[in-house]
Amino acid sequence: MIDSHECPRCRKEMDPGYRPDYGYGQVRREEWASGKPQRSFWFGVKTRDLERLPVVTYRCPGCGYLESYARPE
Numbered sequence: 001m002i003d004s005h006e007c008p009r010c011r012k013e014m015d016p017g018y019r020p021d022y023g024y025g026q027v028r029r030e031e032w033a034s035g036k037p038q039r040s041f042w043f044g045v046k047t048r049d050l051e052r053l054p055v056v057t058y059r060c061p062g063c064g065y066l067e068s069y070a071r072p073e
């Protein structure tokens with residue numbers, strides 16, 4: 001697991017965070033899902049039986065550069 005990140009642009013230490021995923025009546029953490037998206041009649045995109053991982057995003061406080069990783073917690 002990577003604990004510290006240095007910005008590749010300005011070399012400052014990056015801060016961990018996440019990108020909220022806004023849905024109907026809820027806010028969740030962004031996830032990565034394997035494969036190509038397939039339409040679902042009721043839910044927009046099928047996600048059942050897919051490998052899904054939470055996404056952590058690092059932000060540089062100097063230049064605002066974002067870098068995201070999908071990994072198990």
